[in-house]
Amino acid sequence: QVQLVQSGAEVKKPGASVKVSCKASGYTFTGYYIHWVRQAPGQGLEWMGRINPNTGGTNYAQKFQDRVTLTRDTSISTAYMELSRLRSDDTAVYSCAREVAQWGFDYWGQGTLVTVSS
């Protein structure tokens, strides 16, 4: 069965970086885009970017363009999201999700809570 399993919760200080992993199983990793979405406490869903695991090609939301880096390691079917220069308003649950063509995000990771606090 398809699964996306993310790394555990993180606590970071302002100005630091965080790297969240998303390990895929149960399907061909290189066959589907992986997207990253975050949700601040009590807020809605915010798209951050996507990576093509086959080519490594990426697209980022303008808001995060200079702070986020998406990468992947096809040998272990894992995607990564690194966010730098963290601020308190980056406190959120960060989730990876698989996209089927352009037909929605059909599988999601369990989410990783990143807390930014001094």
Next chain:
Amino acid sequence: DIQMTQSPSSLSASVGDRVTITCRASQSINSYLNWYQQKPGKAPNLLIYAASTLQSGVPSRFSGSGSGTDFTLTISSLQPEDFATYYCQQSYSTPRTFGQGTKVEIK
């Protein structure tokens, strides 16, 4: 960027009610519109893709319609497990923008 606007932001309804949520895109997105259900502390769950196609395993009381800029999610007979927040999302282009969400609460 394509802006997605949902209405209402919240609603109160009773079990058995018919519920309709609307989503408007700032430009035409053809049928590249998806609906998700999210319960507290859980990841979103894809309900409908391509505006009107029910995702596998989703109950038939959920339906979607629309194309271009105006879309609708309908729950024909609200069940206790349907109390949640619903989001629309466009997959026409990047960034993949979401609506602000509609919280469906118990009346």
